[in-house]
Amino acid sequence: MSVVHKIFLMPFSRVYPLYVKKIERKGRSVTELHEVICWLTGFDEKALAKHIKSETTFTDFFKAAKMNKKASLITGTICGVKIQEIEDPLMLKIRYMDKLVDELAQGRPMEKILRSGV
Numbered sequence: 001m002s003v004v005h006k007i008f009l010m011p012f013s014r015v016y017p018l019y020v021k022k023i024e025r026k027g028r029s030v031t032e033l034h035e036v037i038c039w040l041t042g043f044d045e046k047a048l049a050k051h052i053k054s055e056t057t058f059t060d061f062f063k064a065a066k067m068n069k070k071a072s073l074i075t076g077t078i079c080g081v082k083i084q085e086i087e088d089p090l091m092l093k094i095r096y097m098d099k100l101v102d103e104l105a106q107g108r109p110m111e112k113i114l115r116s117g118v
Helices: 012-025 030-041 045-053 058-064 069-073 089-105
Strands: none
Touching: 012 030, 012 045, 012 058, 012 089, 030 045, 030 089, 045 058, 058 089
16 A cells, blocks of 8 residues: 655645746746746646646646656666655655755756666
């Protein structure tokens, strides 16, 4: 039986402004943030805007997503946990997004964030 973490039931729209604040503080743009989120989830701008505006939970957000095939190339540590060691599929998707937002905020080039040429 999998554990239902509090974040699973949290609206994506509640965390999104924190992503924006984090990347803008580091000189990155909302356009870049959207590019990263859309790359990961397969959403277009219209679908992403709908999820931001609504009370879509992380569970439903990722249920609607068509995860990028290269998402498995996202590795490293997020919140003190190695991504490769996360067993819960939904938590893994959430942490993939967190890691991409971190990479964006850290100034990593977009082609590396999007795992281009890999």
